């Protein structure tokens with residue numbers, strides 16, 4: 315009668331088998347996934363693909379909200395200047411206040427005008443149905459000739475002449491048609507910010523820095539007056 319004999323492995327044998335299996339698995343994995351062209355920029359491109367996809371597909375939808383955001387931000391800054399800055403300078407010197415009102419409103423007018431113009435002016439597209447002798451290449455997405463310095467905007471889904479970038483704050487591309495308005499909008503916004511910082515510095519220093527605590531209206535229970543401490547104590551009981 316045949317007898318079953320059990321052949322046991324020693325610990326050393328088991329370890330060498332496991333080592334062999336592990337290296338076999340590693341080689342299998344590398345043979346399936348190795349790519350000679352793999353580098354850090356390719357890997358980061360792959361990782362950022364969902365963000366690119368989101369920007370390409372949703373920036374156009376979010377554009378109007380960005381424009382409303384710019385309008386709200388500008389309005390709030392101007393309101394604060396009138397609410398806090400105007401009485402401060404009026405009490406100081408009426409002549410200076412008139413000067414600041416003229417300069418400030420002139421800057422505001424320029425900011426608003428150039429912003430609106432940058433939003434509503436088309437960035438410019440290559441002409442259709444005409445032969446362009448200047449065209450140096452073809453756009454693979456529009457299947458149309460591309461004049462020099464023309465780029466395809468994946469958000470507008472069109473070729474843009476002398477394209478600078480797609481600006482979500484304008485909900486528009488910055489290109490040949492509106493580059494001037496965009497540049498002047500940036501210039502006047504910078505000047506406006508410098509104007510506010512320059513003439514708001516004294517207000518900030520006097521009323522927010524030096525007078526902190528004296529005219530502080532918010533209740534700070536643990537460092538406030540005796541009465542506020544008492545009221546907090548009783549509220550806990």
Ligand SMILES: [Zn+2]
Pocket residue numbers: 453454455456457465466467471472473
């Ligand atoms: Zn194109």
Ligand SMILES: [Zn+2]
Pocket residue numbers: 467468469470471479480481486487
């Ligand atoms: Zn665009």
